[in-house]
Amino acid sequence: MTLVPNAEIYDELREFILILSQKEVLFFNKSIKAYLGALTLEVQESLIINIIRLRGGQSSERDFLKGLPFEEVKIKTIKLTDGSEADLILLNTSKQITIDAEYFHYKLLLTAEDELGFGCWNNNLKDDIIFWSDGMARIFGYKDASEVKGQNNWEGFVAHVSREYKEAVNRRIQEKINKGMDGDSKQTELRIVKIDGTKRLVSLKTHYIERGDDGEVLSLYGTIKDITDIRNKEKIIKQQLAELNKSNDALTQFAYTASHDLQEPLRKIEAYGNRLKTSLGEDLPENSERYLSKLISSTLRMSNLIEDILMLSRLNSINVKTEKVNLNEVLEGILADYEESIKDTEAEITFELPTILGLKSQFHQLFQNLIGNAIKFKHPDRAPKIDISFTKIKKKEKQSLKLDVDKKYYCIKVADNGIGFDQKFETSIYTPFKRLVGRTEFSGTGIGLAISKKVVDNHDGYIRAESEEGEGTSFYLYFPI
Structure with a gap:
């Protein structure tokens, strides 16, 4: 049975209430229990000690309230149910909602620390006290911050730092104190020794500096994160990338060699076929001439196929070097290449294009293929009409296409009035050697x-x-600006 009268009433009040006898704490109401639950044991003990000092007249209300989220502290003597006296301490604030929100944010921070694997710290330079969050304690192998006993100062923290990094971390913190810079993006990477003896690589970063009235640095606030797995994965990715580049280089070299070796016999077949056709002339039987023509055309098609495969291989290995490319100039060059085809088919081509960053030779290849296809796959009942235009796209379209919404994009539209194709084949037309029409109707390698x-x-x-x-x-071609 409690000695505190009206305990059930005190328990429902939003104000923070605790009752102390001469020797012990007799009662906490629910509000202060919730608040104390967000504090470390050391802070709880310090709060009780400060209350006892205040009650005994050893400190003032101003000293007591310093650093606490309260505006007022009241002490009242009450009689307990056994007739003895005790002090009722009421901590009051008009910012109770703010305190509740801060407590909620604190609990949210604990959850974030646990899920994202980081910790928070506060280095009080004046009193040489380091506050460890639970997340930070877990990084060092502790269950939570309550297990960090005798280590909550700078010396205790440095004791966990691997020997080869001690000087660097001391120097870095001293630089922060001397320069007094907030929000420094530079982080310090160091190796720590966990309580089980294992070593981990961590990133230490200072985000905020607290100063006194004279500008003196009083406290540093920052975060710590275990980056061991990140660095190990980066190392693996770097090794795999090096191996991939080596493999790509070997593949490119093979493609060049294979192309040369394959083209040589094809050139001979074509050359000897043409010579045979010329030398025999009218003496060549009609069937034999047809067979020989097919042989020569197949040889040319194979030669073009090898060239296209080589081009595709080169595109896989070329790094795009950024340069401003006037696409109108690229189109003018392509129209010159297709001058005869345009004249023969009476094609009408209009274009207005921007200047974008990229590789000019690749843009030439791109538009040459698209215009070439538009002329090749023309409708039999009308002359080819090709219109090439561009616009800037809006955020909604970027989202629907899953493009980077933080970048600006041009959309270049290449529209023709040719034979078209069934829309269901749209995803497969970019597959090498995929043909939607017969080889006998239209030439090409696919x-x-x-x-x-x-x-x-x-x-x-x-x-x-x-x-x-x-x-x-x-x-529709989408390119970042």
């Missing part, structure tokens, strides 16, 4: 759109197509 997509990918872009059979096709 790699052109695969090359086009690779060029777009190399420039951190995105390509999609909209088409309808018999109506034409529109390609």
Whole structure:
């Protein structure tokens, strides 16, 4: 049975209430229990000691309230149920909602520390006290901050630092004190020794500095994070990237060698076939001439296929060097290349394009393939009409296409009035050797759109197509500005 009268009433008050006899704490109400639960044992003990000192007249209310989120402290003598006296201490504040919010944020911080694997610390330089959060304690192998006994000062912290890093961490903290810079983005990486003897790599960072009225640095506030796994993974990725680059270089070299070795016999077949056709002339039987023509055309097709495969291989290994490319100039060069085809098909081509960053040779390859396809796959009942335009896209479209919303993009539209294709094949047209029409109807290797997509990918872009059979096709190219 409690000696405190009206305990159930005190328990429901929002104010912080505790009752002390001469020797012990007799009662905490629910509000202060919740608040004390957010504090370390050391802070709890310090609070009780300060209350006892205040009650005994050894400190003033002003001294007591310093550093605490209270505006007022009241002490009242009450009689207990056994007739003895005790002191009722009421800690009052008009900022109770703020205190509740701070407590909620504190609990939220504890959850974040646990899930994200970091910790917080506060280095009180004046009293040489370091506050360890539970997250920080766990990084060093403790269950929580309550287990960090005798280590809550700078010397205790440095004792956990691996020997080769002690000088560096001391120097870094001293620099922070001397310079007094808040929000310094520079972090200190050091190796620590956990209580079980294992070593871990951590990142130590100071985010905020508290100063006195004279500008003297009083406290440092920061975070600590175990980055051992991150650095190990970075090392593995670096090794794998080096191996991948080595493999790509070997593959590129193989592609060049294979191309040369394959092209040589094909050139001979084509040359001897043409010579045979010329030398025999009218003496060549009709069937034999047809067979020989097929042999020569197949040889040329194989030669073009090898060249396209080599081009695709080169695109996989080329790093895009940023330069300003006027795409209108690129298009003018391509139209010059297609001058005869444009004249023969009476094609009409209009364009207005921006200047963007990229590799000019790759842009030439991209638009050459798209324009070449638009002319090749023309509708039999009308002359090719190709319109190339551009716009800047808005945030909503970037989100729908899963593009980086923080970047600005141009959308370049290449629209034609050709034979089109069934929209269900849109995702497969970029596959090498994929053909939607027969080889006898249209020439080509089936790699052109695969090359086009690779060029777009190399420039951190995105390509999609909209088409309808018999109506034409529109390609949409998205490039970051």
